[in-house]
Amino acid sequence: MQSPVLVVSDLSVERSGRLAVEKVSFELASESETAVVGPNGAGKSTLVAALLGLLPRSAGDVEILGRSLASNGHLPGFIRSKIAYVPQSLSLQGRFPLTVAEFVGFGFDPPGPRWPWRQTMQRLEAVETALDRTGCLDLQHRLLSELSGGQLKRVMLSFCVVRPRQLLVLDEAQAGLDVPSNERFQQLLLELRREEGWTVLHVSHDLDMVRRSSDQVLCLNRRLCCSGTPDNTLTPERLTELYGSNVVPYRHQCHG
Amino acid sequence: MVDAGSLQLILAEPFMQRALLGGLLTGALGGVLGSIAVLRQLSFFSDALGHSALLGITIGILIGVNPTLILIPFAVVFAILVNQLVERSSLPTDALLNIVYSSSLAAAILALSLVKHYRGGIRQLLFGDILGVSNLDLVVIGVLLTAAVIYVGVSLRAQVLLTLNEQLAGAVGVRTGWHRLAFIVLLAVVVAVSIKAVGVLLISAFVVIPACAGRLLCRRFPYYISASAALGGSCALLGLLVSGLTNLPSGPSVVMVQFLGFVMALILSSSLLSGRSRQPARPRIPGAGPIDL
Numbered sequence: 001m002q003s004p005v006l007v008v009s010d011l012s013v014e015r016s017g018r019l020a021v022e023k024v025s026f027e028l029a030s031e032s033e034t035a036v037v038g039p040n041g042a043g044k045s046t047l048v049a050a051l052l053g054l055l056p057r058s059a060g061d062v063e064i065l066g067r068s069l070a071s072n073g074h075l076p077g078f079i080r081s082k083i084a085y086v087p088q089s090l091s092l093q094g095r096f097p098l099t100v101a102e103f104v105g106f107g108f109d110p111p112g113p114r115w116p117w118r119q120t121m122q123r124l125e126a127v128e129t130a131l132d133r134t135g136c137l138d139l140q141h142r143l144l145s146e147l148s149g150g151q152l153k154r155v156m157l158s159f160c161v162v163r164p165r166q167l168l169v170l171d172e173a174q175a176g177l178d179v180p181s182n183e184r185f186q187q188l189l190l191e192l193r194r195e196e197g198w199t200v201l202h203v204s205h206d207l208d209m210v211r212r213s214s215d216q217v218l219c220l221n222r223r224l225c226c227s228g229t230p231d232n233t234l235t236p237e238r239l240t241e242l243y244g245s246n247v248v249p250y251r252h253q254c255h256g
Numbered sequence: 257m258v259d260a261g262s263l264q265l266i267l268a269e270p271f272m273q274r275a276l277l278g279g280l281l282t283g284a285l286g287g288v289l290g291s292i293a294v295l296r297q298l299s300f301f302s303d304a305l306g307h308s309a310l311l312g313i314t315i316g317i318l319i320g321v322n323p324t325l326i327l328i329p330f331a332v333v334f335a336i337l338v339n340q341l342v343e344r345s346s347l348p349t350d351a352l353l354n355i356v357y358s359s360s361l362a363a364a365i366l367a368l369s370l371v372k373h374y375r376g377g378i379r380q381l382l383f384g385d386i387l388g389v390s391n392l393d394l395v396v397i398g399v400l401l402t403a404a405v406i407y408v409g410v411s412l413r414a415q416v417l418l419t420l421n422e423q424l425a426g427a428v429g430v431r432t433g434w435h436r437l438a439f440i441v442l443l444a445v446v447v448a449v450s451i452k453a454v455g456v457l458l459i460s461a462f463v464v465i466p467a468c469a470g471r472l473l474c475r476r477f478p479y480y481i482s483a484s485a486a487l488g489g490s491c492a493l494l495g496l497l498v499s500g501l502t503n504l505p506s507g508p509s510v511v512m513v514q515f516l517g518f519v520m521a522l523i524l525s526s527s528l529l530s531g532r533s534r535q536p537a538r539p540r541i542p543g544a545g546p547i548d549l
Contacts, residue, residue, distance in 0.1 A: 090420045144420075
């Protein structure tokens with residue numbers, strides 16, 4: 001049996017002087033897809049930031065691909081390069097002079113200094129393949145700031161798939177995608193898991209999509225309220241407990 | 257009327273040769289760092305640094321130390337403190353910078369009123385004296401330009417990702433805190449060194465205007481930085497020549513040439529955009545390729 005990709009033990013994180021995440025523990029099995037759900041302000045994005053080493057933790061341990069995450073967020077470069085992250089948005093105010101292909105190329109580059117004009121054939125091919133895979137090849141010469149919200153999400157996914165990874169962390173990455181794009185996005189995640197062994201952790205508010213695609217659901221409201229398979233966690237009772245009001249998950253008829 | 261003879265006469269003067277080279281290097285330096293500063297919304301930060309430099313110069317005069325020597329450490333410490341203030345405060349950055357900028361300017365003016373005699377003159381501090389650039393100044397600006405090009409070049413990926421999303425940059429291993437600080441310190445040193453040539457009031461134009469013009473014209477990041485540097489350098493060169501030939505003040509002449517360059521970039525980018533929008537749309541075959549969102 002393969003060892004878990006991510007092990008989180010009693011993780012607590014403070015933000016703006018208050019405990020935003022408290023004593024959260026879970027594991028991500030290799031090639032699995034796990035969704036983090038919960039109301040606004042429940043600490044979902046804080047949890048993701050702490051797992052990536054971007055926020056200091058108050059207590060607890062995080063182990064990624066067999067390596068402990070240092071308290072200052074340090075991870076060895078070779079482990080860091082196996083993690084991909086899609087944030088909620090990019091800061092693109094006004095005209096940003098960066099093409100889609102250039103941006104995706106930055107995802108291919110290893111950490112550390114590099115001359116900007118050093119273009120290897122391997123890099124160019126990887127960028128083209130990644131853009132093709134996410135259906136963004138026709139956008140490669142467009143500026144990032146010219147893209148719609150949905151196109152930008154797909155391009156951010158291209159940034160991740162441009163090199164082999166093992167853990168993909170998505171922070172509400174599918175918000176704003178229309179139905180066909182969402183289906184294609186989900187299909188690509190499935191391919192990455194099955195064919196390349198990626199493990200996916202995503203924050204989502206789309207409970208129907210979570211039910212259809214996830215192996216594990218973490219219901220977070222500062223603490224872990226419940227976790228398990230979608231059938232066991234996304235019940236009306238559990239969701240009412242989590243969201244504090246009557247929430248009945250709606251299943252799209254076309255998906256059964 | 258300006259003729260070739262007057263141009264030859266001006267170019268033959270050693271002080272003018274130094275000024276032209278100084279302007280070229282300072283303009284290019286402002287363009288390189290400005291290209292990142294503008295994207296990271298640090299335009300007002302360079303302005304605040306420039307105005308606070310007046311306080312540094314005044315402190316130097318009051319304690320009897322050469323203002324140029326005190327300006328670099330003052331600007332670096334000031335930049336680090338302001339950066340800490342912006343990071344830790346819950347107030348908007350522009351409001352904080354305005355407080356810092358106006359307070360340091362007021363303190364500098366009050367301190368200047370205590371100075372009985374200053375050979376340099378307040379006008380020189382405000383608008384610079386590029387004609388007084390020495391060989392040592394040229395060497396310092398040249399070294400800084402080399403350092404800035406190397407730093408921005410090798411850390412381009414870090415600079416871009418840090419500008420786009422700090423969390424994304426951190427997730428791929430960029431040392432975000434280190435790069436943010438390094439850039440601000442470099443910007444502070446450049447502002448401090450360029451003050452002598454450009455002056456307190458006009459320094460931010462050297463950082464902001466060529467970069468904004470480059471931003472309008474370029475689509476690829478390395479070209480954007482190169483174009484900003486080229487525009488900064490060439491506008492400074494042209495502005496100094498205009499100043500020399502017409503006997504107008506040098507700093508404001510350079511800034512006016514930069515402004516004209518910006519207007520031209522604005523017109524050129526608008527015509528490029530309208531030209532592109534007139535091109536016929538490619539026919540879309542249903543079911544072929546992804547849906548454009």
